[in-house]
Amino acid sequence: MINPMFNKLVIIGVGLIGGSFALALRQAGLVKQIVGIGRSQANMQRALDLGVIDEIAHHPALAMQDADAVLLAMPVGQTADIMAKIAPYLQPETVITDAGSTKQDVIAAARTYLDKHLKNFVPSHPIAGAEHSGVNAAQANLFHNKHLIITPLEETSDTALARVTALWQGCGAQVSEMQADEHDRLLAATSHLPHLLAFTFMNYLCTNIGNDPDQLLRFAGSGLRDFTRIAGSSPEMWHDICFSNRETLLTQIDAYQHTLSSLQKMLEDSNGPALKDLFSEAREARRNWFKDKI
Amino acid sequence: MINPMFNKLVIIGVGLIGGSFALALRQAGLVKQIVGIGRSQANMQRALDLGVIDEIAHHPALAMQDADAVLLAMPVGQTADIMAKIAPYLQPETVITDAGSTKQDVIAAARTYLDKHLKNFVPSHPIAGAEHSGVNAAQANLFHNKHLIITPLEETSDTALARVTALWQGCGAQVSEMQADEHDRLLAATSHLPHLLAFTFMNYLCTNIGNDPDQLLRFAGSGLRDFTRIAGSSPEMWHDICFSNRETLLTQIDAYQHTLSSLQKMLEDSNGPALKDLFSEAREARRNWFKDKI
Numbered sequence: 001m002i003n004p005m006f007n008k009l010v011i012i013g014v015g016l017i018g019g020s021f022a023l024a025l026r027q028a029g030l031v032k033q034i035v036g037i038g039r040s041q042a043n044m045q046r047a048l049d050l051g052v053i054d055e056i057a058h059h060p061a062l063a064m065q066d067a068d069a070v071l072l073a074m075p076v077g078q079t080a081d082i083m084a085k086i087a088p089y090l091q092p093e094t095v096i097t098d099a100g101s102t103k104q105d106v107i108a109a110a111r112t113y114l115d116k117h118l119k120n121f122v123p124s125h126p127i128a129g130a131e132h133s134g135v136n137a138a139q140a141n142l143f144h145n146k147h148l149i150i151t152p153l154e155e156t157s158d159t160a161l162a163r164v165t166a167l168w169q170g171c172g173a174q175v176s177e178m179q180a181d182e183h184d185r186l187l188a189a190t191s192h193l194p195h196l197l198a199f200t201f202m203n204y205l206c207t208n209i210g211n212d213p214d215q216l217l218r219f220a221g222s223g224l225r226d227f228t229r230i231a232g233s234s235p236e237m238w239h240d241i242c243f244s245n246r247e248t249l250l251t252q253i254d255a256y257q258h259t260l261s262s263l264q265k266m267l268e269d270s271n272g273p274a275l276k277d278l279f280s281e282a283r284e285a286r287r288n289w290f291k292d293k294i
Numbered sequence: 295m296i297n298p299m300f301n302k303l304v305i306i307g308v309g310l311i312g313g314s315f316a317l318a319l320r321q322a323g324l325v326k327q328i329v330g331i332g333r334s335q336a337n338m339q340r341a342l343d344l345g346v347i348d349e350i351a352h353h354p355a356l357a358m359q360d361a362d363a364v365l366l367a368m369p370v371g372q373t374a375d376i377m378a379k380i381a382p383y384l385q386p387e388t389v390i391t392d393a394g395s396t397k398q399d400v401i402a403a404a405r406t407y408l409d410k411h412l413k414n415f416v417p418s419h420p421i422a423g424a425e426h427s428g429v430n431a432a433q434a435n436l437f438h439n440k441h442l443i444i445t446p447l448e449e450t451s452d453t454a455l456a457r458v459t460a461l462w463q464g465c466g467a468q469v470s471e472m473q474a475d476e477h478d479r480l481l482a483a484t485s486h487l488p489h490l491l492a493f494t495f496m497n498y499l500c501t502n503i504g505n506d507p508d509q510l511l512r513f514a515g516s517g518l519r520d521f522t523r524i525a526g527s528s529p530e531m532w533h534d535i536c537f538s539n540r541e542t543l544l545t546q547i548d549a550y551q552h553t554l555s556s557l558q559k560m561l562e563d564s565n566g567p568a569l570k571d572l573f574s575e576a577r578e579a580r581r582n583w584f585k586d587k588i
Contacts, residue, residue, distance in 0.1 A: 147512065190510055190515070191515065191518065197521075201491065202575075202579050206575065216583065218470075220485075220583065227492060227523070231577060234577075239566055257555070259497050259498040264544065267544055268544060279529035286525045
């Protein structure tokens with residue numbers, strides 16, 4: 001095993017993401033000791049039994065002692081609260097990263113609570129996940145060849161950036177840098193808005209169609225099945241993401257409705273050529289974007 | 295082979311649907327002679343070579359002579375034109391059916407052109423298809439265990455209904471009866487609107503997101519891929535369907551916009567509980583409807 005770059009890593013929230021981070025870094029030989037903190041003692045004990053972590057910490061003070069790095073991997077809604085709790089105990093050299101799906105709100109919390117440690121904070125978002133959660137679902141290769149977006153602050157030090165990049169690359173992730181607002185706009189477009197629209201479509205079907213569900217189901221094809229698949233996602237998780245990225249999402253809902261209204265008007269005005277052109281552009285765009293994926 | 299119920303079947307438009315209808319009925323031994331009419335002589339010759347049809351007719355007059363049944367399987371936009379062309383040559387006992395994705399417009403054309411033969415017309419819609427088209431894509435089992443919706447008119451005779459039902463059941467289809475307006479409303483909700491929304495979403499991405507497509511593609515996941523799959527469908531076909539079902543679709547776009555606006559307002563008003571409830575209802579509805587399909 002190569003000489004570990006990190007003697008002590010603290011993971012707050014040892015679930016799918018935090019647990020996979022631990023397993024990957026241990027496998028890569030980058031970390032010597034891994035300490036976990038979490039709400040569910042059953043889950044923490046399981047993490048210990050599985051060898052995902054070496055130790056359970058019950059108070060931030062002890063956990064942060066001599067910590068080289070901290071990963072915030074609890075639900076994004078708890079970020080501000082956790083930062084406030086750990087800030088007093090952070091060491092001058094401890095680097096901090098997170099795994100939140102939205103970045104501007106996490107950065108706002110960091111600016112409020114991390115104070116002089118802000119330079120050591122490197123906001124991150126791994127584009128990886130699974131339908132299962134908890135440490136039992138953790139896997140060493142979860143981030144392997146997956147994208148990881150880092151949205152550094154002006155204040156972020158080169159040292160912190162380099163060390164956190166090394167951690168994620170050690171997990172096998174492909175690290176890209178981006179501005180936080182661009183990240184939130186990009187993810188709103190490719191992930192948050194589609195989820196909201198799929199949930200909306202199912203609500204529309206339930207509330208606006210007179211036929212009973214069985215009737216609808218009988219004649220529904222694979223098109224509807226795939227179009228609504230993401231409406232089967234976790235309401236709690238998507239509630240948090242919608243509010244974490246609220247402003248950006250509201251702007252994009254407006255823009256989408258504007259586009260929908262313009263197609264609607266083409267149909268109202270019986271402007272067939274214009275509608276067919278838009279359909280063709282849409283198909284072309286999708287084929288270009290996904291030609292390697294389908 | 296059982297004694298064929300139909301001596302002569304005429305298929306207008308021998309593509310995926312018309313060709314599969316011919317192959318299935320021949321395999322079932324329900325039809326003795328199959329005559330085809332179509333625009334592309336290359337496709338018609340291919341249908342003859344493949345043994346899908348026994349004969350190519352170049353004029354409706356000859357084709358309709360002694361015909362027991364006629365299937366209209368050309369693009370739905372040509373329905374009125376074709377009905378006008380064949381009406382003068384229809385025999386008093388010839389039953390007529392079609393395979394159009396929309397029914398009210400097909401029925402309107404029938405009322406205009408079929409005259410005294412209206413009682414022999416049985417509007418039908420097989421919920422089956424494939425991404426390929428033309429007689430080369432035809433297959434005897436295309437309709438096997440697929441739904442087929444019949445939307446009879448008041449004028450439709452019991453004999454015509456029974457004979458057309460026998461034809462589709464002979465193809466292995468599960469035949470259901472429905473009112474034409476209910477059919478168009480149901481299909482608008484489960485198929486036409488989702489297609490329009492998926493096309494709209496791709497247009498939204500192209501026109502509203504500053505990032506270059508490669509950037510978007512790099513970070514797009516399987517959620518976006520499935521949500522937009524139907525935006526890869528044929529612009530021509532969906533242009534025709536949108537206009538064939540224009541009024542119903544316009545009403546449903548309004549209703550969807552209304553539902554989307556109400557979710558948007560919950561986000562604006564920071565009404566988290568209401569938004570989470572709607573997400574939960576949406577997930578529940580989808581899980582119930584598709585529990586057998588996923």
